[in-house]
Amino acid sequence: MPFSSSLLVTMFEWMSVIATTAFILSQTKVFQRLIKYRTNYGDKLKLILLFALLAIFSTYTGIPVHDALANSRVIGAMTAGLLGGPAVGGAAGLIAGIHRYCLGGFSAFACAISTTAEGILGGLFRLYYRERPIPWPVALAAGVCGETLQMLIILAVARPFQDAWGLIQAIAVPMITVNPAGIAIFIVIVNNAIEQHSRIGAVQAQKALHISTQTLPYLRQGLTPYSAENTAAIIHGLNEYAAVSITDQQTILAHIGAGSDHHIPRTSPLTLATKEVLKTGLIQTAATKREIGCNHPGCTLGSAVIVPLKHGQQVIGALKLYHTAERCISPLDMELASGLAHLFSTQLELAEIDRQSQLAAHAEMRALQAQINPHFLFNTLNTISSLIRTRPETARDIIIKLSTFFRHSMQKSSHTIPLSDELTQVNAYLSIEQARFGDKLAVTYNIDPRTETVLIPPFTIQPLVENAIKHGLQPKESGGAISITSRLEGADAVISIADDGVGMDPAEQELAEQPRHDAAHTGIGLYNVRERLKGIFGKNYGLTIDSTPGAGSTMHIRIPLLAKKEGDLH
The missing domain is CATH 3.30.565.10 (Histidine kinase-like ATPase, C-terminal domain)
Known part of the structure; x- marks a missing residue:
């Protein structure tokens, strides 16, 4: 049974739905970590489940053809392998394949095998590129190879052979045409997200370096009320934050902007969110006033990103960037705060090294004076x-x-x-x-x-x-x-x-x-x-x-x- 043009059009329609789903997924935190190619085991498990669900969804949206389905299941399985490697692709393909097998039909077993194999095949391409983005033409070629492999597996495993051959005649051209294009589109979306993330990182890094250059003369004196006040003023003047605050381990050293009437250096207590950062040494976002934990009833600060300042592994203070609106912390704020904290920590470490050198030199001078x-x-x-x-x-x-x-x-x-x-x-x-x-x-x-x-x-x-x-x-x-x-x-x-x-x-x-x-x-x-x-x-x-x-x-x-x-x- 030869393929029909209506089948090709229908598959393109469903593929556009999957492409939209891909764009939504690319905005999630898991995908943002995936963009950096630093996923942990927990993230990999989440990716396996996400892509397996995507493949299962594609099975349900498949078009009945000759007691079988023309579907885009391969997009989920193979993209999982292209982004996460053989283990992620194989696991996602296996889950989707078992689901397809449970639905029955003369091609069920063949489709289960091919879905798993396509996920592993995508992972092999990932091994070659490792931490580099996969070009979309490579993803397209991988999709063509994967769908061709699926057709061969159906011919080799599905019985009776005459029904398998008829199915191939009906679905081969639409699936080998549409699904590789869907995989390529998925990879284009991810690569665009990678490029966007890189641009954001570059802009924020440039801004952080600019701020760091201006604050260097102050922070080289150590973390003091004087250096903190000037540093906070520079950050506040170069950005659109409602307030900027810097603390040591016990008190506020400087607070510039909204809330300065009650966030008073050396006298006001630290907020609950700040205490948590000083305790754990981990960056934290406070999305609401409640999460900030300010006890003043009239505080206008609505959200904040708080990053630790460190000397080696020791937390010596915190940098806080505030907005007055709640739930207003963006990835840009996170990038800038993290970059500034790293640069400031380095400057403070250099300041401590200088101070220790001066103390040692002074001690030697006193020793020399004692000699003579x-x-x-x-x-x-x-x-x-x-x-x-x-x-x-x-x-x-x-x-x-x-x-x-x-x-x-x-x-x-x-x-x-x-x-x-x-x-x-x-x-x-x-x-x-x-x-x-x-x-x-x-x-x-x-x-x-x-x-x-x-x-x-x-x-x-x-x-x-x-x-x-x-x-x-x-x-x-x-x-x-x-x-x-x-x-x-x-x-x-x-x-x-x-x-x-x-x-x-x-x-x-x-x-x-x-x-x-x-x-x-x-x-x-x-x-x-x-x-x-x-x-x-x-x-x-x-x-x-x-x-x-x-x-x-x-x-x-x-x-x-x-x-x-x-x-x-x-």
Whole structure:
């Protein structure tokens, strides 16, 4: 039975329905991930089911011909393989094939086999192109090959042969003409989506780079209220967002635009959506006011995209882009926010590297100053001179301690050394100071042997001891005592330097928490030590100070027990 032109026209009509369905599918999130060729197993399962349903739908829209069906089932099965590979195409084809077999008819088994084979054949073409878009002429050729294969399988499997031959005569030309065209159209739609996605990505990347260039001078200073305010102002000025906000881990650093009357930096609480991003480290969209989670009843912010700012794997803050209308976050917003967060995170990491380099350089400068400090050297030489006749052995011991101190000072502060080595240098320093002050300076050690191999940056303890003597004990006419202890606390080591000197009032303690550029500032050494330890070991480590005016001070150093070689931590 030869084919009729009406059959060809009818198949083209149904193929246009499938092409429309393809366009709708190309707008779904699964297809958007598929466009990037980074589908996970869950997405692949969804694609199998989608294409299997598409193929089953094509079976039901088939046209009865000679106790069989002229249909477009191959479009679903083969396109699944062209986009998802042999596994996706074969699985979608198998599901659609089993469904066709259950419908019965003399060609049911042959159609089940051919549908599965066509899905696998499409997947073989995908293997050749891998992550490249498949050109539509290739998809067209694949469709012709697939439909030709189906005709051969029907002839080989369907019985009686005379009925199979009659069916082929009726459906071969329409199906080999229409279905490959449908497959090609499907691939054109997907390729257009790929191209559109690339254009969107390029535009947003260019915009993100432009913003990043303008914000670089600010973010290289670190994540501070000043840098955050200027960065948020730049983003707000170059985009049509209702508001832009930047936070650290605890508070709002800057908020520009709508809602600034109650989203007040350093005073207002973080929204629920922001807290979730800071907790999980994952980008999040808030489509409604409720999802944003602002407690202010008059807040006009309706939707937001929130992305984490990171230093390595550590979340240090968040960038938020707001619209006043609800459900207004687009893929463009997602792309821009994600790109900006990545660039800002890189800039902040570079800022931290610069800051650590400056701290290390400052530490080396202080070490060099300690080596050539005229007062320290003059006092030590005077002590040696006064003892060289009356107590030559003591003078000789001070010279040895001075040599030990200078030799230790030559080490580079960017490395780490065992605690025992650091204590050797501290002991040399204290021995010299004890020779100067005599009974006015008492020193005790209580070192847990298990902590002696803990790695610590050089010139961590010595500046604290020097600070205790100079600012804690010297103001007392009677002098005082210093004790150095170390102990284990879980997976950490805690080193304490205590004195019974004059102590510090709250204002003096605050100086140790703030960076200052005055070299004569008494807290600069304490700040330097604290920031170096935090920079190397993380925010949970560093220096804390307990001090009571008139009763003395205790400085605690907390570091992790790390079994790493020298220099591995920087």
